[in-house]
Amino acid sequence: MFVNAGGEGSTEANCTMSFMADSFFQGGDAFQTGEHIVESALPVKREHLVCKNCAAEIEVTSAQHKVMQMKSTAKYEKKIQELSAQCQRKSDECYQAWMSLTAANEQLEKVRMELDNKLFQTYSLDQTVDKQAENLRNISSKYECDKKFWAVAINNLQEKIKVMKEEHSQLLREAHECADSIPDLNKMVFAVQSLVSQCEDLKVKYNEEHAKRRKLYNLVQEAKGANYSGCTSRNIRVFCRCRPLSKTEVASGHATVVDFDAAKDGELGILTGGSTKKNFKFDRVYTPKDDQVDVFADASPLVISVLDGYNVCIFAYGQTGTGKTFTMEGIEQNRGVNYRTLEELFRVSKERSETFSYDISVSVLEVYNEQIRDLLGASPTSKKQWRLAKTDVQGDRLKEAQNINRSLSALGDVISALATKSSHIPYRNSKLTHLLQDSLGGDSKTLMFVQISPSEHDLSETLSSLNFATRARGVELCPAKKQIDTSELQKLKMMLDKARQECRTKDESL
Numbered sequence: 001m002f003v004n005a006g007g008e009g010s011t012e013a014n015c016t017m018s019f020m021a022d023s024f025f026q027g028g029d030a031f032q033t034g035e036h037i038v039e040s041a042l043p044v045k046r047e048h049l050v051c052k053n054c055a056a057e058i059e060v061t062s063a064q065h066k067v068m069q070m071k072s073t074a075k076y077e078k079k080i081q082e083l084s085a086q087c088q089r090k091s092d093e094c095y096q097a098w099m100s101l102t103a104a105n106e107q108l109e110k111v112r113m114e115l116d117n118k119l120f121q122t123y124s125l126d127q128t129v130d131k132q133a134e135n136l137r138n139i140s141s142k143y144e145c146d147k148k149f150w151a152v153a154i155n156n157l158q159e160k161i162k163v164m165k166e167e168h169s170q171l172l173r174e175a176h177e178c179a180d181s182i183p184d185l186n187k188m189v190f191a192v193q194s195l196v197s198q199c200e201d202l203k204v205k206y207n208e209e210h211a212k213r214r215k216l217y218n219l220v221q222e223a224k225g226a227n228y229s230g231c232t233s234r235n236i237r238v239f240c241r242c243r244p245l246s247k248t249e250v251a252s253g254h255a256t257v258v259d260f261d262a263a264k265d266g267e268l269g270i271l272t273g274g275s276t277k278k279n280f281k282f283d284r285v286y287t288p289k290d291d292q293v294d295v296f297a298d299a300s301p302l303v304i305s306v307l308d309g310y311n312v313c314i315f316a317y318g319q320t321g322t323g324k325t326f327t328m329e330g331i332e333q334n335r336g337v338n339y340r341t342l343e344e345l346f347r348v349s350k351e352r353s354e355t356f357s358y359d360i361s362v363s364v365l366e367v368y369n370e371q372i373r374d375l376l377g378a379s380p381t382s383k384k385q386w387r388l389a390k391t392d393v394q395g396d397r398l399k400e401a402q403n404i405n406r407s408l409s410a411l412g413d414v415i416s417a418l419a420t421k422s423s424h425i426p427y428r429n430s431k432l433t434h435l436l437q438d439s440l441g442g443d444s445k446t447l448m449f450v451q452i453s454p455s456e457h458d459l460s461e462t463l464s465s466l467n468f469a470t471r472a473r474g475v476e477l478c479p480a481k482k483q484i485d486t487s488e489l490q491k492l493k494m495m496l497d498k499a500r501q502e503c504r505t506k507d508e509s510l
């Protein structure tokens with residue numbers, strides 16, 4: 001039996017075993033070719049081995065088997081050593097290779113990152129380039145549009161210039177023709193200049209005539225005032241107005257104490273008790289039946305005086321509840337003097353707008369307890385506080401009455417001083433007279449409405465008001481001697497008509 005440990009084996013069918021060294025067993029020098037293992041004659045323990053090639057069972061002794069195993073083990077150990085050394089070498093090589101591979105990978109990674117950066121930069125640059133290209137395209141298309149627009153504009157302008165040049169030449173031709181057709185242009189210019197200066201003269205004369213007319217008109221107005229009072233120089237006119245009996249007064253059966261029989265002549269009588277009657281005379285007397293239109297018809301000439309440059313003052317005086325507000329302010333459906341005066345001012349100033357220009361401003365003031373308040377400039381809150389101040393303070397009624405009396409007595413003093421032509425007029429004694437300084441006396445005109453109640457219950461107040469009004473009307477100012485006769489009035493009227501006629505002629509010639 002043979003153990004074929006590798007290549008070809010020989011076949012022997014005896015008990016002698018011949019082990020051929022096999023090149024397969026490297027380092028297997030324990031098995032020399034031709035080496036024989038002889039069995040001893042002693043009975044030995046035998047073991048069976050199985051051929052790996054042919055699966056034949058081989059019988060060997062234990063010693064043989066041991067030798068075989070030892071040799072084989074040595075051989076394998078040597079082989080293992082060689083393989084371990086080889087393995088170590090390969091491991092080292094692997095390690096070296098791995099190290100260089102890692103380095104290469106790192107290098108590669110770096111290169112890859114650089115490449116990414118470059119790519120990113122390239123991408124950004126691409127985008128910038130795209131944007132720039134887009135901008136360029138926009139600019140270029142705008143430029144194209146502008147170019148077209150300006151080309152059209154230039155064409156139009158060229159056309160216009162052409163037309164203008166033609167017109168210019170046409171005008172030049174016409175100018176030459178005109179110059180040829182007017183032999184003496186200088187003479188015409190001179191004539192026009194002299195006409196202009198004549199016109200200027202006429203304007204000056206017109207203004208002079210207008211001023212004269214204004215003076216004459218004023219004289220007539222004063223003369224009219226004199227008609228009622230018999231005086232020429234009076235500048236305070238007094239209109240008396242009596243309100244109707246109120247519903248309460250009628251219901252309470254109050255009797256009327258005012259007699260209006262001679263009201264048309266500016267006279268009224270007050271029944272003071274029994275058959276006694278006290279008479280008063282004013283420039284006008286209005287009965288309860290006279291309305292706002294009647295009242296303003298008489299007041300409106302003063303408006304003309306304002307526009308002629310006079311200071312004018314219109315005020316209402318009288319006991320509480322007698323109609324001062326009604327006369328001055330009126331009610332919404334039936335406006336009083338204030339509104340109608342402003343309306344008239346604007347109407348006349350518009351009528352005169354070609355000759356004169358007027359600046360009109362309005363202020364509304366309240367004089368209360370010797371304090372002046374601008375009603376147009378006041379805010380609603382302060383107005384409310386003002387009203388509270390009027391009513392809340394203790395003893396305010398007394399103070400109010402004292403102040404009203406002070407104002408009225410100061411007004412009376414001013415009027416007296418004016419009437420007596422005193423060198424000192426006490427305007428500063430009250431806020432009211434101070435405020436009215438420019439409108440009382442001097443070249444100013446004053447109209448006072450004295451308001452009265454018809455009721456017998458107000459008799460004493462009515463008499464007091466009428467007495468004050470009579471004083472104010474300036475009895476002392478116009479002594480009876482200074483009466484104007486009708487012939488003088490007639491003369492003034494004729495002068496006024498003449499001036500008017502002259503003005504009209506001048507107007508027409510202008």
Ligand SMILES: Nc1ncnc2c1ncn2[C@@H]1O[C@H](COP(=O)(O)OP(=O)(O)OP(=O)(O)O)[C@@H](O)[C@H]1O
Pocket residue numbers: 242243244288318319320321322323324325326327451
């Ligand atoms: N001529 C008139 N015709 C009809 N009603 C009148 C006339 N005058 C005054 N009244 C009425 O009499 C009342 C009192 O008038 P008004 O308020 O004008 O008086 P006043 O003098 O201003 O009062 P106060 O001094 O208290 O302010 C009002 O209701 C008003 O409408």
